[in-house]
Amino acid sequence: MKVLHLDSSIQGDNSVSRTVSAAVVDQLGGPGDTLEIIYRDLGAQPLPHLTLAGFGTAQAAETLDQFLAADIVVIGAPMYNFGMPTQLKSWFDHILVSGKTFSYGANGPEGLAGQKRVIVALARGGFYADGPAAAMEHAETHLRAMLGFIGITDPEFIIADGNAMGPEQRDKAMKDALAHVTRLQPVVLAA
């Protein structure tokens, strides 16, 4: 079972999404597990922005192959400036590829990556569930749109909100998110 673990926070050890995504990966493996984990730190080693020439590079092919080979993808996703970090968007730009992860036919777009399990650890500074802030939420909505487009219609979201609203709220958000992680279904390996 292959797990692709991505982080994209620029906040190093102070990152909420990094802490939560690491806990997700720990939770997935049971005793004696044989999970093969590939880790990619997009915050520290970003992919380049997409260019026409960039489509043909070995790095682009490797990024897509890594995604296609994964059974489970765990994504650490902070909200920066109301959306996902540019580093994470660039990764998505490399894996939304016509003929590989989606196709267009007579019935419109069809996602080709629907068999994967995707778990997103999303960390936001504020609250976006309702009120005027809801219209400014472009991280979770964008992630769900892109994942849905490639066929992953039921991603699991672990959300830590209000991290910029004081240490007490940040601690609570982290505690609640980590408690949520313990309720995730671990991988059941074939005997």
Ligand SMILES: Cc1cc2nc3c(=O)[nH]c(=O)nc-3n(C[C@H](O)[C@H](O)[C@H](O)COP(=O)(O)O)c2cc1C
């Ligand atoms: C550069 C930057 C931009 C941010 N922009 C927003 C924002 O637009 N909305 C928000 O709610 N929080 C914002 N925040 C707060 C982060 O979402 C919050 O700190 C969250 O915990 C980030 O995840 P991380 O701890 O994994 O980096 C921003 C933080 C940084 C560093």
